[in-house]
């Protein structure tokens with residue numbers, strides 16, 4: 001069998017995208033997904049996404065981490081899936097789709113930027129490891145001192161939290177390290193260790209969403225500008241007196257890189 005695929009990236013978080021409307025992709029084959037995402041033996045990506053038909057929605061997004069296992073929500077992948085659905089003609093410039101954490105709405109603007117509504121977030125917890133939030137995927141947010149992020153050991157410290165006592169029982173977490181802006185119009189800088197990729201990635205959409213909501217508690221106003229290694233994102237939200245957030249929108253680019261085929 002030959003698999004036709006597309007490669008997408010959103011702020012350099014990259015995905016193998018498969019049109020699985022015919023439901024032929026062997027989704028239970030974790031080793032295959034892992035191989036397709038392998039940067040030396042396969043196509044190379046942080047994750048693989050299937051676009052499927054689902055009654056009541058424009059499409060369903062099925063996201064696998066690079067380790068071959070089904071993941072939770074992926075914010076950058078969600079934006080890329082919306083762009084892919086538009087390329088396929090499944091949608092025009094608005095989408096209503098289902099992902100692992102529930103329904104999502106999205107729109108594509110004239111510049112091709114995708115605005116993706118993320119799930120409502122009930123609150124955030126102060127843990128010894130940092131602030132914990134679930135934005136569709138679990139995230140720890142740790143604020144660092146000024147001018148320390150560039151040299152920070154994201155891999156080593158991220159792994160220590162991800163495999164530490166607190167999260168071993170909970171299935172792990174993603175870990176975000178943040179430097180606050182020095183001036184009001186500057187972005188919050190973020191580097192993320194990603195569960196399921198088990199490495200630092202260039203950007204994480206649910207991660208910057210978690211950072212923006214944690215930053216809101218430190219006085220950041222919506223929309224919050226964020227800078228990752230792979231580019232800039234923005235997160236808008238409504239904050240409520242009980243500490244919850246609704247109308248959370250992740251905005252940023254989603255770009256088609258190339259299409260190809262590979263023998264399975």
Ligand SMILES: N[C@H](CCC[C@H](N)C(=O)O)C(=O)O
Nearest residue numbers: 074075076137195204205206
């Ligand atoms: N890169 C993704 C996050 C995937 C989450 C995944 N690593 C997990 O929690 O298993 C994003 O843009 O939101």
